[in-house]
Amino acid sequence: MPAPALALALAAALPTTASAQATQAELYIDVATHTMPGMPGMGALGRMAGAMGAGAAPGYGMARHPGMPGKYLDVALHNQRRPGTPARQAVPKGLRLGERIDLLPPASKSGNDATPAANDALGQHGDGSFRIRYYWGCGEQVRAGQPAEFTVTVRNGKVVQSGRAMTPRQVPQHAVGQDPRYALWPNPSARKTVAGNASLAGTHTVTGEQLPASLQFELGRDHDFMPELKLKSEGDAGQGMTLRWDGVDGARAYFIHGTAMDGETIVMWSSSEDGYAGQELIDFLPESLVAQWTGKRTLMGADARSCRIPREVFAGTGKGTPMLQMVAYGNDRTIAQPGWSVRVRTKSTAMLMSGLGGAATQEAGREAAKPAAKDAAKSVLRGLIGR
Template sequence: MDTRISPVSAAVAAGLSGLAALVVPHPAAAQKAELHVEVATHTLPGMGGMGALGRLAGNMAGGTAAYGQARHPGMPGRYLDIALDNTRKPGSPATQAIPKDLRLGKALDLLPPEQRVATAPGVSDGSIPGLAQDSNYEVRFYWGCGEEARKGQPRKFTVTVRNGRQSMSGSAPQPRAVPKLGVESDPRYALWPNQSSRKTVPGKASLVGAHSVTGDGLSRPIDFRIDPAQDFMPELELRSGGEAAQGISLDWNPVDGARAYFIHAMGMDGDVVVMWSSSEDGYAGPELMSYLPGNTISQWLGKGTLLSPGTRRCAIPKEIFAAHPMVQMIAYGDTRTIEGDEWRVHLRNKSTAMLMGAGMGAGMSAEPVEDSAKDSAKDSARDAAKGLLRGLLRR
C-alpha cells in the first residue's frame, strides 16, 4: 500500500493544525485569576442617628461588616467587598496587602465562606423589597421628572408573594436587564469581609495606593494600584422639599466621578404600593440600584433611563404620594479592569443615598385622611420600613 502523503494533503493538514491552535485557548489564558473589588459610599441624609429605626437596623446588621453589603448598603458609611476567583485553586485563602490609608491594618485575609449564601430577592431580579409573605398587592407605577404625571400613567399590575417568591400579573412590566457583575458568597471564592474579619471601613479610609494579593494557586502576586478615580466616592447629599400634593422637589450635590444618576421612590398603604422613578423611557425599578458597566451607562443615558452627570434636581409629580415616600438614589461611578499576564482586577464604585420619608407607608391620595386611617398608615409605614431594611441588610 502506498502510504505517501501528497504535498496538497500535507498543506491541508498543516492548515487545519494551525486553525486548531487558533481556536483552542492556551491553558494559562483560561486560568486567569479574577479579583473583584467593589466599593460604595452610602448616606441617609437628614436622619441623624435614625432613632429606633437606626437601632433596629444596627441590631439586624450586627454592627459588623459582611460580604455583599457594598452592593446593598443599609446604614451610612463606606463599604468594601473583595472576592478572589482563583481558578487554579478555587476557595484557597489569600492575603491582600493594602495601603495604610485604608486604615484596616497592613493586610486583609481573604477566606472562603463556610457555605454558599443565596442572593436575596429585591434588586437583581426586579422584585419589590418589604412585601409581606402570603399577600397580594396592587402596584401603581409612575415615571419621569416633572410637576405632573405623564399621560397614560400610572401603569397598574398585581404582585403576589408566596413561598418567599414574588409573581407579577396584569400589565406587569419586565424589570430592566441589569448586567450581572461580581460574584456571590460561595466557598469557591476567597472573600473579605468574612467569618474571621468583619471590620467596618473607617469613614476617612482611602483605597488609593499599591495593593498585592498572594496565595496558594497564584504563581505570582496580583500587584496593582488604585488611583483616586476608583477611590470611595463622595457622599451623595440628597435633599427633598415641598409637599406631595403639590409635588416633591429633589436636589443634590455634584458627586465627583459620577457618570450618571438614577432615583427610585416607593410608598405603601396596606396592600397598595406606589412606585416612581426618574427614568424618562418607562419602567425602571429598584434593580437599577446596582453597579453598571460603562457601556450600559452610556446606552441608558442616551435613552433617558438615567439622569446625566450634570443634572442637579428632579421633581416627583404631584398627588402621586400623600406624603414624602422612601427615596433611593444612586450616583454611578466608573468600572475599570486592570489586566495582568495571569490575572484581572475588576474595580467598581458607586455612591448612594436613601431618604426615609414620612410617607413610607402613607396613602397615595391627596385627599384628607381620618385619624384612624393615619394610625393605620403609621403602622404600615413601620412594617414596610422594617421589611425594607431586612431586605437591604440581608442581600
C-alpha cells in the first residue's frame, strides 16, 4: 500500500480505537461501618431505636449517613450506552448476599414526595428566633475569640440573620443520588441486608446489556468494610468531656462534631483546630482533601486517640445532653481499565449519646429520641448558612 494511502487508513482507524477505549461503564461503591457505643442490642432501648429507624431495610444512599449500627453498602452503575438499564453484580461468598446482587434503576417519585427538609422545618417552627453558638478545638479551655454566635430570626416567612455566621467547609459532592440514569443497590427488590460479618474482599463481575465483557475486578482489604469506631467518653457536659477511641485499621484521619441544646440556643462544637468545621465533614472525603486538611489540623491525624472537649462548650446544657458524631476516613480509590472504572470509598462512623451506657433508664430513652429534632434543626441551619 502506498505511503499516503497507509497514512489515511491509520488516521481512519484512530477514532475507532479511541472510541473503543472510552469509558463505557462507571461503577461507584460506597462502604460504611456505623456504630452507636453503649446502645443495647436487644433491650427496650434498642427496640425503640429500631422503631425510630422505621424498622425498614436500609435503602440506597444510607452508606453516606447511616442510621442504626451496622454495615452499609451502596452500589451505583452508570452504563454509558444504556443508562438506567438493570445489571447484575456477581459478588464474593463472604458478602453473604447470595451469588449476586441486582442493580436496578430507582422507581420514579411523584411530585408530592419531594418537599425540602429545610422548608418543612421552618414551617413547623414558625416565626421566632434561633441562636447558634459555635466552638471548635480540643483542649482544657476554649480558644480566644470563641464562641462565635449567630442568630436567625424568621418573621412572616422572611429570614433575618445577625452575628457571626460560619461558612461550612466546601466538601466535594461525588455521591450518586436516586438518578434514573443509574442502576442501584439496595433497591426495593433486595431481600437481604449486609450482615455484621460481611466482607467485600474477592472477585466482583458486573454484567448487563452492552456492558464491557471485561468488567471484573478484585477488592482487597483496603476496599473492605472498616472496623467499628469504638468511641468512649469520660466526664460529663458540666465538667468537660474527654473522648477516647481505639485506632481503626485503615483510618487516614478522624473528625468529631457535637451538638446540644442550651435553652433555646443550639450549641455546636467540632474537633477542628483551624476554625469552624461542621457536620458536613461526617461524610466520605477524597484522599487528597483528607491529607490537606490533616496538615491544616482541620482533621485529627491517624495517630490521634483522644480529644478533650473544653468544659465551657456544653457547661450550660445539663448533664448527658451532647450528641457526638465521629468519622474515621478510609480509602477513596479508583480502579480503571479500558472501557470501565470502579470507584470505592470507605469510612467508619460512630454516634455517641450520653446516658446510653450502663442501665437503660427512661431518661436514657428520652436522650436517644432527641437526635431527630436536632437533625431537623441542623437541616434548617444548612439551608440558611450553607448556601
